[in-house]
Amino acid sequence: MSDQIILQLKGISKQFPGVKALDNVSLDVRKGEVHVLLGENGAGKSTLMKILSGVYKKDSGKIFLDGKEVEINSVNDAENLGIGIIHQEFNLLPHRDIAQNIFLGKEPTKRGPLGVKVLDKATMYSKCNELLKTVGIDLDSRILVKDLGIAQKQMVEIAKALSLANLKILIMDEPTATLTKGEIDKLFSIIRKYKSMGISIIYISHRMEEIQVIGDRVTVLRDGKYIGTVPVKETPPSELIRMMVGREITNLYKRDYNEPGPEALKVCNLSSRGKFKDVNFSVRRGEIVGFYGLVGAGRTEVAKAIFGEDKYDAGEILINGKKVKHHMPSQAVQNKMGLLPEDRRDEGLITKMLLKQNVVQASLRKVFPKGILNNKVESQIATKYITKLNIATPDENVVVASLSGGNQQKVVLAKWLLTDSEVLIFDEPTRGIDVGAKAEIYELMNDLAKSGKAIMMISSDLPEVIGLSDRIYVMYQGKIVAEFSHENASQERIVNFAIGRGDTL
């Protein structure tokens, strides 16, 4: 890393209807550094990066690359300047293959019959195979994206960003949110490699521990404003958090362990061919039960089966000691169950609808027993939850799609809090959520447990699982392979079980 500044953003502002997303923000990026962009949900990180990559147009401000002022008016402009981006949300076409996705919009061409420009597929696939090798994915470039796992999709996104010919700046907007430990290590080694080639990386993540490992300098944004830039090595995490949220967070995981009540959810020998087998567990009132495992270990599948979204082949589910069989989620909701799905954009929210409509979505019968909706009541309820969960939004009348990722998650949470569910399944509750909001969500979960709810929490964030759970189940390849109480949970043992090595102590 040198001190040479390659990219400079000066006084960037951007106004969305009702929100000043960026207010006079500046950023210097050095050649070959990993520059971390830190900020709460809705701080404006993605917006700034979308401006830099040509997706949004800035209202004012200047961008300098290599000392020269540049105009970025389109994605193509940015790509021609060597600026590549991995967006926060997946940007892949499920029904096209890996190569088609990676080269989307910049397919190699050649002269075909009659001199027309046609796709040069031979070049495309061979280049793609090469690229996949550099990224370290062992996949055929003709596989359709829909047949890939989440982590594999993310690796394809990474390969897509790296496919730019003259890459200078690589933006990664929460690239690790869906990756597991091993894949994150792989990603970091790729980052180090590109760094050594003099490519600068702008890295966004809510995982504080990653910043220490991979970051060189950190720029903090808060409420669309520039707070400061500091070197990682000389700044303790607590200081970063203070810059980011404007207050001290001393204890992230706060948990009052109480004597749990009777069993609220019991699952006996649940099996679904090809997904999971002989799953046995229980969740008692007042308990938070953590489920840890690699992506694909079958945790989400179990949750979906319990919730009536997926079918299962054998086994029993008991709620409050009563046998139930949910053929569809609506039955589960009637039995006072709630599910916060891992994929909030596709499964948790109707993103085209308003915030307030989403909040009342699962409780229409409770809120409007006569079956007639009332705008005012919707607004009242939504406003209450906006305050309670500290959702960053101009008001309750915005479409959910316009909220930042973390705030969308809070809307899902509001929706299920409103239902008065007794059994709540949280699938990756804090994925993509900033520390401040995380602390708030943990506190809420603690309160929910204290008030006697039974909580099943699926999470790939090990500190979170250990810090929050009464008990922990570890899943591996569709089976529960270990159970820990919170007293004897050790990070190392849990990971060993999760990767199939068992107890190797």
Add this chain to the structure above:
Amino acid sequence: MTYAKIIKQLKKLPGIIYGLVIIIAFFGVTADYFLTFMNMMNILKQASVLIVVSLGMTLAILLGKIDMSVGSTMSLVGVVTGICLHKGISIPLAICIGMAVGSIIGFINGYLIGYRKFDYWIVTFSNMGIAQSLALVITNGATIPGFDSSFRFLGDGQIYGVPVGILIAMAIALAIIYLSYNTKFGSNIYAVGGNEQVARYSGIDTSKVIFKTYILSSLLAGFAGILLVSKVNSANPIAGSGYEFDAIAATLIGGTPFDGGRGGVLGTIIGACIIATLRNGLNMLGLTPPIQFTLVGFIIILIIIFDVLNEKYKAKKGGAANEA
């Protein structure tokens, strides 16, 4: 390579080709004269018109949208060309004028949907009505009869016993297959249909892709209209009505679902053949058009059920969670 793609598509086809074979066998047994050379050629002539218009519809559906105006564009282009021919304008020029008029419909569709972000249902529905009434107004509702044999050669002629119409349709089909699998434009259509935001974020000018696709769709519809006039030797202002239904059916039967971004024109060609065969055979059995519509609808449902079951089966077979 094209080859691999076509083979891959062909591998997906057997289901539908099977359907075509079953249908031919069924009528061969039940309807006299169905399996005659004459009748087979008739079916191919009928299919050629439908193939051409369905190709455009398929592109619109691949885009995640639809083009309801193709049927009346056929009618409009047909009568405009017919009027020109009767005025003594040369055949190539008459065809060009007809196609130019047709492309105006596509231009309006493409501009409003692509650049102004209007709803594609509303726009193409409106244009369906507008093109239809234009065709009726300029003809006063009357059919324009009788054309030169040189013009009729297009839709009715034969080369070594093979209908010229089907040769033209095949040539166009090949061009569109090539376009959709081997050009950037084709790939962009799939991208826009798969997810417009992803396409935009990848630097694709989605408005332009939509615009061009709708123009292409109306050009194809217009040409189908001309083939139809040539085939039946008259330009009827409502000749094309109902073709939008058949074109959608051919697309769906051919394995291109409404959600866009997947499927392809290859299947549509077979889908069009199935429908042409079905209509011909049902006619021979003396069944009226209303019943034909019912049966076509029924067959679409059957095929979709088959498709869903097939997908489920496949999903079950390879259902294990995948972890890298």
